[in-house]
Amino acid sequence: MAKNWKKVLLAGVVSLSLVATGFAANEVLRTPDVSAKSASSQAPGQLKKQAESQLDEIIERGYIRVGMTGDYKPFTYLNPETKEYEGYDVDAMKELGKDLGVDVQFVNTTWSTMMKDLQNDKFDIAVGGVTRNTARQKTAYVSQGYISFGKAPLIRAEDKDKYLTIEDINKPSVRIGVNPGGTNEVFVREHLKNANVTVVPNNLDIPHLVADGTYDVMITDTIEAITYAKADSRLYAALTDKPFTNSEKGYMIPRGDFEYASYLEMWIDEMKLQGKFDAIHKKWLE
Template sequence: MSRFSCFPSLAGLALAAVLGGCAMTPTAGTAPSRLDTVQKSTTLRVCSPGDYKPFAFQQADAPFEGIDVDLVTAFAGSLGAKPVWVKTTWANLLPDLVADKCDIAVGGVSVTTERQKRAFFSAPYMVNGKTPIARCTDVAKYQTVAAIDQPQTRVIFNPGGSNERFARANFKRAKMTMHGENVTIFDEILANRADVFVTESAEAITQQRLKPGLCAINPEKPLQYGEMGWMLPRDDVAFKAYVDQWLHLSQASGDMQRVMDRWLK
């Protein structure tokens, strides 16, 4: 009997959609797709730093909330599962996913080729480039990378993610300060202990609303193009196919836009 056949599980259907025909059934020693294990366990393990408004944020002793939280909760529901949030850091987000501490990683994750060497990404659900945020009185001073990269400018950044990579790659003359808490990094600018932080435009827009005195600088014209996606275990083609299709249908139905409007407007 052939070891190749069509099979009716969601994992098989998703993989067949990718391959355009019959999918290969798991054989002895082959790890099952998370598409099936999540349904069986009724639990979706979700890694997130939980410090990034408006995507995923957790106050002390409170549930996670934000764009990705609402979307992932609905996504898990489509599999008959509930999300279980695994708190991590930006530096450990990818290692934790690779170590199978979670099934998916979310929370405002930028799609990068470095991350994609070790993980899959979902189809991007938002274009969200790098944008400076500064005191509103200083907006005119920090219009470009060159204008920011001056010896007198105090650039602050959070460790372990694309914000740190952007800062280190683009600012060679400015005074650089690493700040370990993304939640309080904006207060450092308000308190005049730093001048500029470069982050994704959605976060810059959110924080200017939450922190009077701070202004996102040209968020409609980011300093660098960027996309947001969900990070997925590498080589689980069936799971990625299902995630991508779910995101596509969420966008097409308007459900995703309603979530975006709730948090961005």
């Protein structure tokens, strides 16, 4: 009797162990399924599909809002006579509007407030000589480059042999005029700390102030320097073949919108492939 009782007890223990082991195994097998499903639903691509892209909003509303300063020739200039924007990026944005099948509305901004205005949804894209850099990319999405340039001095023609290096300019006796809030001011503050720097609110005023002797140097993009030197024989665009920096211009949109960014990049590729940027370049820069 004792032996039979022990056998029954042993069999019961083994049965319970098997049941428990089977239950645990089932749980272990099921857990990866649950985790995989959860990870899949939280993946960036899945989350983005659930949100409407700004690209869809632009197409649905029938117009794209383009932010620009209107003070940065030849990329953007608000003509006081016509009250219309004109320039390289104005033409480019009109091409973007055609490609999207929407109208283009230009919205005025400043270099100091451009990023904040973009974040506050005052416009859909910021253009007009926007320099690509990692500082901006931390807060927004800056497209691939569409034109190359560098920082160089715009000076008086009579001084073309006087300011050939950073050291020649970085002196207390050298008067520099610079526009606020953009990469020009950043460069001046970083590299020309010894110079006599004045921030001039209206970027359009600085070339004329250099020409008439109020300032000695305007640090700006090679493209803008060449534009003003062509328009005024008193001015000289120095070091445009060997600028202080090497950069590219891009277009800036809110970050985190894959569809919108992908469209913008493909549009830029097509503008290059179809020669449309070349045509704009010839119109405004040659």
